[in-house]
Amino acid sequence: MSELLTKLPAQLRELATDSLYERLAYSHDMSPVEGFLTGDWLKTVPDLVVLPHSREDVALLLAWAEEERIPVTPRGAGSTSLFQSVPAKGGVVCDLSWLNTIGPWDLTAGTVRVGAGTIIYDLIQQAEMRGWTLATFPSSAPGGTIGGWFNNGGRGYGALLHGNLLEQVRGLEVVLPGGRIEWLTRDNSELPIEWFLGSEGTLGIVTQLEIELLRRPEAQGHIAFGFHDIAELQDFLTNYLWGPFLPYNVTFVSTTSGGQQLQRINWDAMLPSNFFVASFFGSLDHVELGIQRMRAFKSEYRVRQLPNWQAEKFWQDRYYNFRLQRTGPSLLGAEVVVPLAMISHYTRGIEQLATAQRKPMITYGYLINRKEVYVTTMFWSDEARTISYLLDLSLVSALYNIALKAEGKPVGIGLWNTPYLRHIYSARERRAMWERKQKLDPQLILNPGKTYRATKLLRPSVFSPAMLLTRGFRKLITRIGRARS
Numbered sequence: 376m377s378e379l380l381t382k383l384p385a386q387l388r389e390l391a392t393d394s395l396y397e398r399l400a401y402s403h404d405m406s407p408v409e410g411f412l413t414g415d416w417l418k419t420v421p422d423l424v425v426l427p428h429s430r431e432d433v434a435l436l437l438a439w440a441e442e443e444r445i446p447v448t449p450r451g452a453g454s455t456s457l458f459q460s461v462p463a464k465g466g467v468v469c470d471l472s473w474l475n476t477i478g479p480w481d482l483t484a485g486t487v488r489v490g491a492g493t494i495i496y497d498l499i500q501q502a503e504m505r506g507w508t509l510a511t512f513p514s515s516a517p518g519g520t521i522g523g524w525f526n527n528g529g530r531g532y533g534a535l536l537h538g539n540l541l542e543q544v545r546g547l548e549v550v551l552p553g554g555r556i557e558w559l560t561r562d563n564s565e566l567p568i569e570w571f572l573g574s575e576g577t578l579g580i581v582t583q584l585e586i587e588l589l590r591r592p593e594a595q596g597h598i599a600f601g602f603h604d605i606a607e608l609q610d611f612l613t614n615y616l617w618g619p620f621l622p623y624n625v626t627f628v629s630t631t632s633g634g635q636q637l638q639r640i641n642w643d644a645m646l647p648s649n650f651f652v653a654s655f656f657g658s659l660d661h662v663e664l665g666i667q668r669m670r671a672f673k674s675e676y677r678v679r680q681l682p683n684w685q686a687e688k689f690w691q692d693r694y695y696n697f698r699l700q701r702t703g704p705s706l707l708g709a710e711v712v713v714p715l716a717m718i719s720h721y722t723r724g725i726e727q728l729a730t731a732q733r734k735p736m737i738t739y740g741y742l743i744n745r746k747e748v749y750v751t752t753m754f755w756s757d758e759a760r761t762i763s764y765l766l767d768l769s770l771v772s773a774l775y776n777i778a779l780k781a782e783g784k785p786v787g788i789g790l791w792n793t794p795y796l797r798h799i800y801s802a803r804e805r806r807a808m809w810e811r812k813q814k815l816d817p818q819l820i821l822n823p824g825k826t827y828r829a830t831k832l833l834r835p836s837v838f839s840p841a842m843l844l845t846r847g848f849r850k851l852i853t854r855i856g857r858a859r860s
């Protein structure tokens with residue numbers, strides 16, 4: 376038993392482990408990162424892992440951690456790739472997976488209380504059994520937790536019509552540094568719920584949420600259109616979305632090598648390189664009228680409607696992000712928010728990068744409101760080929776740079792996106808964030824070393840030139856390899 380484990384309060388000791396084998400599992404997330412990239416400047420392996428069973432356990436842990444000045448990193452499912460839930464300074468990982476109760480339900484008011492460690496898909500299934508569903512949900516629903524989703528911004532399918540998760544949260548239970556338990560509501564002026572949305576576990580540990588549900592729709596319908604050019608797709612959606620019958624969700628796909636990439640993820644290779652799928656939910660009349668209007672709207676564009684079965688299958692496969700993760704050997708990419716009016720600019724930049732670096736890429740995204748698109752661009756790599764993989768990592772920063780030129784910004788911060796802080800938040804927003812951190816966590820116990828400022832190696836003055844040089848070297852050796860073959 377380690378010395379730190381012996382110092383842990385007795386009530387928590389049986390909920391903790393100091394086994395190196397188990398601790399190593401918490402030293403990474405979805406992104407495969409070579410150990411020497413974290414090196415001596417980070418301590419990603421926690422000293423302890425604690426799995427609390429109640430909010431009182433979390434409160435006791437944070438009270439002890441503040442007294443002992445031990446860093447605590449909250450963790451849901453670890454389903455992101457920016458190290459939000461990976462320690463930067465060791466300490467304790469607080470694994471919230473046991474806080475997974477669903478209920479009580481108030482079906483009169485259409486709300487439910489749910490533990491932060493609950494898998495989102497489990498909540499959706501239980502809600503649908505009762506005639507309700509979530510108004511918004513992410514593509515990571517089969518593996519992501521409700522608390523992790525909230526802490527990472529709460530964007531998802533359905534946001535176009537219903538807004539992000541914040542719009543559905545009626546109450547929030549959070550344990551603050553020092554162990555104080557607070558129940559926050561929308562009229563709480565001292566501690567607004569908004570402070571904790573997207574805070575990445577740096578202000579407090581969310582343990583429970585009260586969520587407003589949506590009546591399970593009577594009907595749903597899906598329609599898909601293929602475009603020769605992404606600019607036409609952009610123009611179609613820009614003009615359509617300001618009319619009546621707003622879809623529940625619109626997802627678009629753009630590939631740099633067409634059917635070859637679509638086949639890799641088990642989609643029909645005959646699908647066009649640029650297409651979107653619109654999904655309508657609601658009454659039968661609403662769904663039929665929405666699809667009729669969109670079908671009539673297409674007459675003004677060079678567009679072909681795809682078969683109904685393809686549109687329906689695309690929606691059935693809406694959790695395809697997890698299927699992408701299985702097509703390996705591994706995937707790299709970037710998640711960004713880009714104005715709808717700049718999508719063609721963004722995808723042209725992706726095509727130019729893919730051509731210059733000889734690296735096929737696939738881009739997909741969904742509308743989060745009438746003006747913005749949540750976009751993911753991915754490409755295949757192989758962490759087993761260390762040098763090649765490290766060179767491929769430089770392309771991720773290129774994807775972010777393309778988004779910035781298209782008036783977009785990266786999604787999430789964690790550790791790896793700290794070089795882009797000034798692009799994600801304005802100077803005023805960053806000051807406000809830091810003031811909240813100092814107010815709620817003056818000893819910097821919660822998730823330290825991330826989110827608020829870049830470490831020396833990730834400062835833009837160091838990081839940006841290094842990535843530029845690495846991309847140039849990658850491009851050079853790719854050309855040499857092609858010439859030899």
